[in-house]
Amino acid sequence: MGSGTGIGRVRGLGSAKSGTHHWINQRVTAVGNLLLVLWLIISILQLPALDYVAVTTWLAKSWVAVPMMLMIVSVFYHLRLGLQVVVEDYVHEDGTKFATFLLLNFYAIGGAALGIFAIAKIAFTGAAS
Amino acid sequence: MARPQTRPLSPHLTIWKWGPHMALSILHRATGVGLAVVGALGLVWWLTAAASGAEYYAFFLKQATSWYGYVVMIGITWAFFQHMFSGLRHFVLDIGAGYELKTNKSWSLVVPVLSIFTTAAIWLSIFSGKL
Numbered sequence: 001m002g003s004g005t006g007i008g009r010v011r012g013l014g015s016a017k018s019g020t021h022h023w024i025n026q027r028v029t030a031v032g033n034l035l036l037v038l039w040l041i042i043s044i045l046q047l048p049a050l051d052y053v054a055v056t057t058w059l060a061k062s063w064v065a066v067p068m069m070l071m072i073v074s075v076f077y078h079l080r081l082g083l084q085v086v087v088e089d090y091v092h093e094d095g096t097k098f099a100t101f102l103l104l105n106f107y108a109i110g111g112a113a114l115g116i117f118a119i120a121k122i123a124f125t126g127a128a129s
Numbered sequence: 130m131a132r133p134q135t136r137p138l139s140p141h142l143t144i145w146k147w148g149p150h151m152a153l154s155i156l157h158r159a160t161g162v163g164l165a166v167v168g169a170l171g172l173v174w175w176l177t178a179a180a181s182g183a184e185y186y187a188f189f190l191k192q193a194t195s196w197y198g199y200v201v202m203i204g205i206t207w208a209f210f211q212h213m214f215s216g217l218r219h220f221v222l223d224i225g226a227g228y229e230l231k232t233n234k235s236w237s238l239v240v241p242v243l244s245i246f247t248t249a250a251i252w253l254s255i256f257s258g259k260l
């Protein structure tokens with residue numbers, strides 16, 4: 001790679017080849033969030049009560065547990081992609097950026113796993129008795 | 130890699146006159162980060178609380194229905210609808226529409242109105258006991 005002319009510096013580098021994929025997935029998960037979060041908000045507003053028994057009985061239903069799990073995946077995937085862009089815009093030092101991405105991945109995957117496990121536990125061990 | 134110091138830069142914040150589209154753009158980012166941190170943690174906390182048994186769930190409910198709980202939940206509701214309506218605007222811009230100056234400005238002004246209206250409608254109906 002030359003260090004002289006502009007063309008010499010960019011020749012052969014091209015794009016990172018994953019930008020379009022990131023962009024599309026940000027949109028796909030945005031549509032997922034749109035449908036699933038609106039579903040959650042409308043459902044919660046329609047629940048007769050939000051106490052322990054009402055909430056766990058509701059969450060244990062398969063047609064609630066499944067969309068809820070899908071919502072967790074969609075939200076955490078979307079925020080993982082979104083926060084990556086924010087980090088790229090403000091964190092420029094390579095080491096710090098690497099560490100921040102590490103934390104971001106732990107947060108996104110760990111948070112999603114915790115949420116899905118909680119839903120599965122309620123669904124499989126039965127609602128409040 | 131040595132970079133020449135004279136690379137052209139795009140004009141930055143200091144050089145543009147503030148307009149509604151700029152406010153909307155940074156709000157999309159701010160609400161996105163807010164939802165990603167406070168919203169997502171709150172959601173997972175709610176679910177794990179429900180999975181942890183009646184006693185812990187009661188503790189969660191007590192926090193959620195305290196004054197600071199309401200502040201956070203109302204904030205998250207607004208952030209979601211602001212980000213959502215602004216995200217829908219993104220979809221329109223993504224297909225290449227809505228860039229004419231007047232159209233762009235009007236939609237930028239409509240988005241915050243919609244998000245505040247939706248948030249107010251939801252919480253006013255909760256507090257007035259209609260739900």
Ligand code: HEM
Pocket residue numbers: 026027030031033034037075078079081082083085086157158159160161162164165166168169209212213214216217219220
């Ligand atoms: C409710 C959970 C949601 C979370 C946690 C979330 C979070 C985020 C974050 C952190 C970003 C990055 C912001 C930036 O780069 O400045 C982002 C971007 C984006 N969000 Fe969301 N979002 C959510 C819901 C939605 C919904 C419902 C829509 C669509 C209606 C949406 C549409 C978008 C779009 C289009 C972008 C990309 C913007 C760009 O390319 O600059 N998001 N989101």
